Amino acid sequence: MSRELSGLYRALAGDADERALPAPDRLRRRADRRAHLRAALGGLTVAVLVAGTAAGTRMVLTAGPDATPGPPAASPDPGSPSPTPATPPPTPSRSSVPPSSPARTPDAPAGTTAAGAGVSPTRIPDRAFFVLAAANDAGTGSTFGPGPVFPALCGATPGEAGVVTRRVRTLAFKLATTPQGYVPDGSYKHSITVYRPGRADDALADLRRAVRDCPTRPGTADTEGLTSTQRLLPDGGYGDESVLFEVRRPATDYEGAPDVREVVRLVRAVRVGNVVTVLWELGWEGTSSPRSQVDQDSRRAVDAIRNWLD
Known part of the structure; x- marks a missing residue:
């Protein structure tokens, strides 16, 4: 074994001798705390998943069977102008609706048709x-x-x-x-x-x-x-x-x-x-x-x- 390697082993042994091992009951309490933390994090994850599933179900039921989910809303670019909302098509007026074809009226004289x-x-x-x-x-x-x-x-x-x-x-x-x-x-x-x-x-x-x-x-x-x-x-x-x-x-x-x-x-x-x-x-x-x-x-x-x- 070389002289440098022997020196490294001696330094490692000296450092380990200076650190005292904790008592067994202390090690047990530390392990229990870690187990409880992992259990809590797992329960929180399950709750979040259940809540998200319920919300998605309500949205689908409200939208109806023919509704299709739209794309996710994009975050607006601070540097671009705000989009102008589209103007809805005008509702046709009563006069623009084509009249129905003439038909016989109930009170028309016998043998007559609307013409x-x-x-x-x-x-x-x-x-x-x-x-x-x-x-x-x-x-x-x-x-x-x-x-x-x-x-x-x-x-x-x-x-x-x-x-x-x-x-x-x-x-x-x-x-x-x-x-x-x-x-x-x-x-x-x-x-x-x-x-x-x-x-x-x-x-x-x-x-x-x-x-x-x-x-x-x-x-x-x-x-x-x-x-x-x-x-x-x-x-x-x-x-x-x-x-x-x-x-x-x-x-x-x-x-x-x-x-x-x-x-x-x-x-x-x-x-x-x-x-x-x-x-x-x-x-x-x-x-x-x-x-x-x-x-x-x-x-x-x-x-x-x-x-x-x-």
């Missing part, structure tokens, strides 16, 4: 026709039957395309100043025509064109040799739209009171949705159409149709 702005009936009941005011009722009633709904207009037949159904009647009226029992003051050819959707306004456009294209026409069998003239008159305030025109011709000898030189007939067609009603005033024994009476009965005719369609 956009109007109604497309498949039949026309009696109540769709207006009733004369009591002061204008001549007491002759009305008669339903076939027949033209417009006077002859140089061979044109406006309003015949797209017809669903039609009814025509004739009725006489008297003026409020005419006593009951006297000869009526006039009569109507009154018709109601139902068109397919979008064809009623075409019928009125055809009528305007037919009147403009027929400013004059020769007389009929009853008015042979007497030329009549047709022209459109300004009109408005009836239904959705209306057409008013007049037919003028010289009076015949039969109609011939000295002061009657000309006979005037008024014709008004009014559209209400897909329905067109026509009042064609035919007179009575040569009388001319009283405009105020035709206007009044036109309003009554429109009201009757609207009450029927409501």
Whole structure:
């Protein structure tokens, strides 16, 4: 053994001799303290794990079965600007929601279906026709039957395309100043025509064109040799739209009171949705159409149709 190694052993022995070993009961107490510390640390670890598991279970149950956990929140960088929260999409207003498709309404008349702005009936009941005011009722009633709904207009037949159904009647009226029992003051050819959707306004456009294209026409069998003239008159305030025109011709000898030189007939067609009603005033024994009476009965005719369609 070398001299340096022998010196190291001697130094180690001297150092060990100077340190006294602790008594056995002291060593036992130190070992017990270490065992208790390890047990406490183990229990604390288990408690932390149980608490974390319970919290995670509550979060999953609260979020629902479709919820997916999001990424962990990142700590904001002190040097970067704070993110601007996203603006939620605007809630659509009531007016922006597209309307539902039209359907039959429970209180619609039998045989009708909702059709956009109007109604497309498949039949026309009696109540769709207006009733004369009591002061204008001549007491002759009305008669339903076939027949033209417009006077002859140089061979044109406006309003015949797209017809669903039609009814025509004739009725006489008297003026409020005419006593009951006297000869009526006039009569109507009154018709109601139902068109397919979008064809009623075409019928009125055809009528305007037919009147403009027929400013004059020769007389009929009853008015042979007497030329009549047709022209459109300004009109408005009836239904959705209306057409008013007049037919003028010289009076015949039969109609011939000295002061009657000309006979005037008024014709008004009014559209209400897909329905067109026509009042064609035919007179009575040569009388001319009283405009105020035709206007009044036109309003009554429109009201009757609207009450029927409501």
